[in-house]
Amino acid sequence: MDPVWGFVIAGSLVVLVLKLAGYLIPQRLVEGPALSRVAGLVTVALLASLVVSQTIGGDDGVMLDSRVPAVAAAGVMLWLRTPFIVVIAGAALIAALLRFFLGIP
Amino acid sequence: MSSHDPELIRAARAQGVQVALAVSLYGVSFGALAVISGFSVGQTMVLSLLMFSGASQFALIGLIASGGVAAGFAAVASAGLLGIRNGLYALRMSPIVGTGWLKRLVAAQLTVDESTAVGTAQPSLAANKAGFWTTALLLYTGWNLATLAGALLGDVLGDVRTWGLDAAAAAAFLGLVWPRLREREPIAVAIGAGFVTALLLPALPAGVPILVVAALTILLALIRHRQSPQRPPREEVS
Numbered sequence: 001m002d003p004v005w006g007f008v009i010a011g012s013l014v015v016l017v018l019k020l021a022g023y024l025i026p027q028r029l030v031e032g033p034a035l036s037r038v039a040g041l042v043t044v045a046l047l048a049s050l051v052v053s054q055t056i057g058g059d060d061g062v063m064l065d066s067r068v069p070a071v072a073a074a075g076v077m078l079w080l081r082t083p084f085i086v087v088i089a090g091a092a093l094i095a096a097l098l099r100f101f102l103g104i105p
Numbered sequence: 106m107s108s109h110d111p112e113l114i115r116a117a118r119a120q121g122v123q124v125a126l127a128v129s130l131y132g133v134s135f136g137a138l139a140v141i142s143g144f145s146v147g148q149t150m151v152l153s154l155l156m157f158s159g160a161s162q163f164a165l166i167g168l169i170a171s172g173g174v175a176a177g178f179a180a181v182a183s184a185g186l187l188g189i190r191n192g193l194y195a196l197r198m199s200p201i202v203g204t205g206w207l208k209r210l211v212a213a214q215l216t217v218d219e220s221t222a223v224g225t226a227q228p229s230l231a232a233n234k235a236g237f238w239t240t241a242l243l244l245y246t247g248w249n250l251a252t253l254a255g256a257l258l259g260d261v262l263g264d265v266r267t268w269g270l271d272a273a274a275a276a277a278f279l280g281l282v283w284p285r286l287r288e289r290e291p292i293a294v295a296i297g298a299g300f301v302t303a304l305l306l307p308a309l310p311a312g313v314p315i316l317v318v319a320a321l322t323i324l325l326a327l328i329r330h331r332q333s334p335q336r337p338p339r340e341e342v343s
Binding site: 003009012013015023025039043045046049052055074085087091093 | 127130133134144148157158160163164165167168169171174177181183184186188189190191193194195196198199209210212213214216266267268270271273274276277279280282283285291294296297298299301302303306311321325329330334
């Protein structure tokens with residue numbers, strides 16, 4: 001079987017079990033400011049790490065291409081409170097146009 | 106406060122509809138990206154139906170798309186780490202959802218950023234319930250329909266790079282982290298995580314840098330907590 005199926009199912013079950021755990025475990029046993037802080041900061045750190053690896057990651061580690069200006073533009077759009085779906089489509093459009101018209105990789 | 110004020114319940118439902126519709130659209134980009142990154146339409150739909158948590162879904166497909174099967178473990182681990190906060194939301198939603206195992210089972214699967222944000226922001230228990238269920242059910246339906254539409258669209262589009270969809274993936278993560286960057290601590294952590302990732306990318310196999318970042322962040326959060334224990338968390342409508 002395609003090993004990707006294994007990762008899809010395993011990942012889905014892990015995420016589902018974490019949600020269920022919150023309904024099964026008595027609140028007083030686990031909820032504390034430490035866990036909340038860890039979860040909050042881990043979420044931010046992983047998403048920030050993914051922004052960077054998806055923007056400059058390449059086959060040999062780092063590759064700078066049209067993704068960089070596109071993501072920078074996405075940052076400006078988010079700062080201007082543009083709706084998410086527009087930000088994502090805008091970033092795709094900018095990268096596609098840079099590649100098609102200017103030949104930037 | 107009247108716990109069955111119809112005005113409060115109406116307002117909660119209206120907020121839920123608004124949030125769910127806006128966020129559902131996002132599923133189109135997930136579906137298209139997943140399929141174009143090499144996931145089948147079936148795998149893409151299982152992620153939206155079973156995993157049902159945007160950040161975890163994007164992380165899993167993003168890491169496998171760039172690192173292949175070798176990054177599978179990192180992909181599952183990252184999806185799981187991003188899912189921890191849903192477990193914390195569940196703790197908060199548990200008394201609001203109430204009793205009945207089937208209802209709690211369904212509620213568990215639907216406990217994500219948006220449903221928790223709407224389901225804890227209302228002025229009465231009945232309004233919280235109404236807000237949670239409206240957001241949760243509409244978002245689950247909308248997110249999955251949007252994922253399917255995106256997946257079918259992705260099947261037609263073909264190459265990721267021609268359409269700039271690799272940039273869209275990066276922008277998606279930026280959009281997910283953005284609403285969480287309102288205070289100094291998360292902003293500092295985000296910048297630090299970005300720098301560490303950039304430094305490690307050329308040195309380590311795909312998928313490993315994010316695990317290093319996760320481990321460092323857990324350590325940092327625990328140290329910071331010992332130095333200055335503080336404030337309860339809050340949800341953001343993202």
